[in-house]
Amino acid sequence: VSTFVEVIDGGLRVLYLEGSPRVEQRFLRRALSSSPDIQIDFQWIDSVNRSRWPISLKQELSRDYKVFLIGDLDVDAISPKNLEKIRVLVENGASIGFLGGFHSFEAGGWGSSSLGRLLPYARDPLSRQRFDEPIRKDLHAKGPIRIVPDEQFGGVSILRLGQTREESDEAWKGLPTLDGANRLPRLLPVAKTLAATETGLPLLVAREYGLGRVLVFAVDSTWRWAMEGSAGSYKRFWRQFVLWLARRDDFDGERLWLKLARRRISVGSPLVFDAGLTLPDGTLVQGSSLSATVIDPAGNSRYVRLSKNSESFSGTIAGCTEPGDWRVVVKADRQGGEAAARFVVYRQDLELANPRANTLLMQQIASATDGGVRLPEDLPSIFKEIGQAPPVFTTSEEWSASLWDNWIIILMFAGCLCTEWFFRKRWGLV
Template identity: 35%
Template sequence: MSSFLIEPIYHSAFVATLVSLLVVVVLVLVTPPTENPKQRRWLIGLRFLAAFILMLAIFRPGFVQTDTRPAEATLVVAVDTSRSMTFPDDDRGDRWTHQQQAWQQLAEGLSTLDESMSVRLLGYDKTASELENTLPSALDNRVPTGDLTDLAAAATAAIAAAQGQPLAGVVIMGDGAQTAPIDGTGAERIAQMLKTWGVPLWTIPIGPAGGQSANRDVGIDALPESFQLFAKNEFDVNSQVQLRGLAGTEVPLRVRWIDEKGNSTVAAERQLVAEKANEVKGMSLQVIAPAPGIYRLNVEVDPVEGELVTSNNLQTAFVNVREGGGRILYLEGAPRLEQTYLRAALRRFPDLDLTYQWIPSDTSARWPIGLRDWFQKGKFDIYIIGDLDADAIGREQLSQLAQSVSDGAGLVMLGGYHNYDAGGYANSPLADVLPVEMDASRRISIQSDEVDNPRLQIPGPITIKRSRSHPITNIGGDDPDATWSTLPRLLGANRFVGPKVSPGVQVLLETADSDPLLVVGEYGRGRTAAVAFDSTWRWWREGRSEAYRRYWRQLALWLLSREEDSGDRIFIELDSRRFANESEIGFRARLSSLTDEPAQVKLTAAIIDENNRITAITDTASSTVAGEQTVSGMIPNLEPGYYRLQVAPANQDAKIKAETLAFQVIDQSREMLMPMADPGYLRQLAEITKDHGGAAFSHEEIDQLIQQIAERRHQAEAPVVEKQMLGDDPVSGWLLFVLFAGALSTEWYLRRRWGLV
């Protein structure tokens, strides 16, 4: 609507009128001094023109234009850029695709609305940031990569994006799943703030809500991270299978070997049937170890129809399969120093797996002690019996042990007060197994005071003499006999009746008086050893740890029918071999040697990925601990996948083999472990601002949202008055000045020309 008005100077029509009358009076009374009518008319006309222009400037006429239009405001649209948007939505596409389509339709519709509303596009996951491009194609080349979702961050950033302008509204798209920890203000508080300001919150939930059909999942859990196995041995693979939303559904379970070349072999299969809607089944499958090598052992299930998360359908263990046996069962009755050092020595070697069981003498009322299936064939490869009475094990279990030795296991009995014939083994099934003769009359009870009987014991100190050359007794030095003679003397030893006269029985060590100290023999396919002493721990304490380690390791290897393969070798330890990509995992490696003067070699570490790309780990710490070279550090942040940690000598010419240890980086992002959308939460947020037009729309109802935004803009229209007064703008002001000055200048020029001045 338009109208005419005047705004006289000083806002006073009286003053303007008075001035105008004075100008007219002056024009009438002061006439041009000429009698020529033509000249008179020109001069009076120019004066009246100047007076008219002056009166226009005094009265200031103008036009007023009154209109209604929406005030300037900002509409903020926030889209979910977290990885959960890659989950399926329905048969027509995933959540990200539907969000792209929703934004494209919304952007095209907003472009037809009034220009006084600016649109800002945000992307949010655990934080929010503004996207520069607000065209319909703004999301076409983007990929959702966020590890967490924080709806509060999206709502807070929406307010900040307005940059002080009034908010026309806030639109939040996404699956509504809040996976980031809520720290302080939640999304509800921000929605309440928008309600207070009278700003509507519109939400566009994308993704299926949880339910029995939408919550189906199969997961493998509780699989050990690693196994140390020996070829052809049978072992149990234990794990748990979590079944959710699959009552009555048959699920195939497989155990698969994957070798270093990537070749895959199925080792075992089983069909599972879920009996309940939510169930956890403990699974144990017997598997035979393959040929020696390094393997990955996968326990896996196929994805089921409707399952959103499949990353937990497989779990991996790392397996090192070695040649021959190496599992040792150590039974001890008296917790002596010998067992402490012996256990420490044998456990230094990864190829020897030691299980220790102490059977105290004060439990004799409950003897024999049940030892599960430990004496069955193939359960252990070496049996060590310390100072333990035969009754503690029992005749039935000793019979099983004798059969296991006959089938190929190794047996060694250590010196002590309550073993051999003094411990009742002369009348036990082991009498035929051990390589020494035993006399049943020398049996003593567990409470007997005859432990120092010279008939049973050789008093110390005892100097060891080597009887013959043998792999067990070659413990280093240029002169093996001299090496044995210089070892710390023993505190005592068992006095054997004598070695058996049988093929394969040999006396390897003896006293200076030719009393046997170490007798070895064979029983069936197994090897046996009778050790008369139990104080070799003194070797270690008195600086002869090399001899100690060599002796016991070579005895174990001989019982296993294996060559000595010891030497300088690198051993690697990881805090974990299966960990999430954001975990802080440390590693340690040491260069182990059986010599007292190990090689002084600096160790380096590197990561090898599945494509054999090598990345050096530069932030490491090197040191020397107990005479061994070590290196330690942290595994860098890696993408999910399979890797190997390689530790090698820095000097490539060093005669030490590089070692690798495989590990897995897994994706345990909360974002990917919570696949269900939460559209109800987004609807609740929008409901908070319903008094101001807030509402939730599906991604297929964008047209309705655009219509509501347009109606909201129409309700926000306000009258806008535009006033255009003569002389307010430079054009009209200069025009008045030029006309006024031109009229007066022309009148003066004519008077001068006509000689009237």
């Protein structure tokens, strides 16, 4: 069995810590996972198991994560040692984003932890939300809430949903409203409000901490954008959210990518693939044109027709009749680059796929045919039994008889019909 491992240059790893199985986290993970250069690892820290808190993230923090996302999670869920480790990582170049929720920000006690040093707002220990208490309404703003980019900082790449500032502002006005938001404490002088409500309540706040970046996003219902006709803007926003944290927002250039649905197919099976030429923010380059070629194991090549959809190009490779290593090459007419991927076509021989004897199947066959199961060392006794047993030949014959293909039955049936008709005629029933 052979397979392929695709190594993406400049890949980005994200650790997402969440304390509530809410709708937002499902849509968020799906949006980020659709980006081929972003790998998101999700850890659900259930508040039902608070007796086991704090948990250890030693294994997770040993990996090379560039971005940390903290969802609706109480600070008591993570050990202080791990929190300090995250702070040091952010100070040395990683980044962190805090998302809204009932136990987010000061409601979850984050300002009182070591991560409070990197938050863009002042500490407020009186805003703590306990699990055994009703939800505090003073910590939240009721919806409907519309996000309005700031006049000064609203042009940042996170909020860029159009080609120009005017198109982006129109796109934000067309997004569905949100259910509510967290009320953030007083902002520090180093904080930058990137977006707020129509009444001026800060929603998206950023700051620099050491070599890293910090974002606070005080809402948790952006999934409504994806459910109400703005899935493209939803995916683009969250991709740019992570790229900004990872300092990939200033990356210049276009990227040609190719993604296969599978890496192994059987002979004759079709293979679907997607390709595209995208900008750093994940949007498709307007006016881009791609061409695709498939190369068989013998080196013969043929063109593959591509169809354009809203975000990429799609193609289907058919007629893979030769087993071996195949190769797909996609070229971009705009920049002259190319992307390639390999896949395996295999021919499965059902008879030789598993050379081991299936003893269970042999026992079932022997039982169904009035036979028996013997070991190889019983072969002499088998011959002895055959020699001692008299030859027996049994012949069976089967006979079938049907009453309906008899001429007497036909006459009786016809007689009954005629008799019925005679009496019906005589009695005036017809």
